[in-house]
Amino acid sequence: MQLRERITHQHKELTDGMLAQQTLRGDQEAFAQLVQRYSNSLFNFTYRFLNDYDAASDILQQVFTQLYVSLPNLRTGEPLKAWLFQVARNRCLDELRRKRVIHFSELQTPGEDDELSPLAIIPDTSPLPEDIAERHDLQDMLQQAISALPPKFRAVVLLRYASQLSFSEIGRTLQMPEATAKTYFQRAKPLLRASLKERLVSPSSAN
Amino acid sequence: MQLSSSDNVSLPPTAESLSEDDIDRTFQKLQKHEPPAGIVDQILQRIRQLPAEQIYQPSTPLESPGQKDIVKQEK
Numbered sequence: 001m002q003l004r005e006r007i008t009h010q011h012k013e014l015t016d017g018m019l020a021q022q023t024l025r026g027d028q029e030a031f032a033q034l035v036q037r038y039s040n041s042l043f044n045f046t047y048r049f050l051n052d053y054d055a056a057s058d059i060l061q062q063v064f065t066q067l068y069v070s071l072p073n074l075r076t077g078e079p080l081k082a083w084l085f086q087v088a089r090n091r092c093l094d095e096l097r098r099k100r101v102i103h104f105s106e107l108q109t110p111g112e113d114d115e116l117s118p119l120a121i122i123p124d125t126s127p128l129p130e131d132i133a134e135r136h137d138l139q140d141m142l143q144q145a146i147s148a149l150p151p152k153f154r155a156v157v158l159l160r161y162a163s164q165l166s167f168s169e170i171g172r173t174l175q176m177p178e179a180t181a182k183t184y185f186q187r188a189k190p191l192l193r194a195s196l197k198e199r200l201v202s203p204s205s206a207n
Numbered sequence: 208m209q210l211s212s213s214d215n216v217s218l219p220p221t222a223e224s225l226s227e228d229d230i231d232r233t234f235q236k237l238q239k240h241e242p243p244a245g246i247v248d249q250i251l252q253r254i255r256q257l258p259a260e261q262i263y264q265p266s267t268p269l270e271s272p273g274q275k276d277i278v279k280q281e282k
Contacts (some may be wrong), residue, residue: 057242161235161237
């Protein structure tokens with residue numbers, strides 16, 4: 001094994017904290033390993049959140065640049081995952097705000113009955129069509145359903161489905177109790193279901 | 208997603224518990240996307256463009272606040 005490969009292999013066995021320490025000692029390969037460790041899951045989160053490939057790529061670079069600059073002040077005794085996704089989420093919200101897609105009031109912590117559309121209030125218990133998984137435009141429908149969610153639900157859903165975070169990790173990332181994260185996730189599901197059903201019934205009018 | 212009287216949405220006659228397994232199964236098929244090729248190099252390039260004082264050097268002393276929480280490397 002070449003020396004560079006051996007160093008990279010050794011880096012993969014190190015914790016986030018150890019890689020952070022080495023980065024602070026001038027080891028950019030250690031930082032590259034941190035980037036590789038989290039770039040896929042972070043990119044999936046930002047891409048799905050914004051539905052914009054270029055914006056997601058730019059935000060990914062911003063997040064890791066911020067990580068690099070912030071390393072001396074981070075509690076690197078714990079995995080960096082929650083911090084990274086938190087920064088990514090905030091950058092995504094900034095981007096949505098910049099595009100004037102959301103209003104400030106949508107970013108505030110809601111009351112118990114906020115963010116419920118009529119479709120969510122009306123229960124829909126019919127099973128999804130058998131062939132839903134076979135539709136060639138499934139990915140588009142899923143993305144549209146996610147994009148239609150309020151930002152705070154969108155973040156929880158994406159952290160769960162796209163990035164496979166546990167509810168405990170989601171809570172730490174979004175700075176909310178784990179129970180709240182679960183509640184948001186459960187409340188998002190009827191909205192996703194209704195959105196998918198709407199697109200299956202009348203795809204053109206749903207957009 | 209506002210309903211109107213002209214919408215032709217089929218709704219069940221009775222309220223029952225929602226099948227959330229359907230939602231889970233469907234969204235777990237969410238396609239994974241790869242970040243742009245060379246993203247690691249692009250990020251490192253961005254780091255190297257930071258002001259010199261922000262780029263960590265081998266001689267950079269570890270005296271900043273928060274260092275006490277860093278896991279000590281095993282010897």
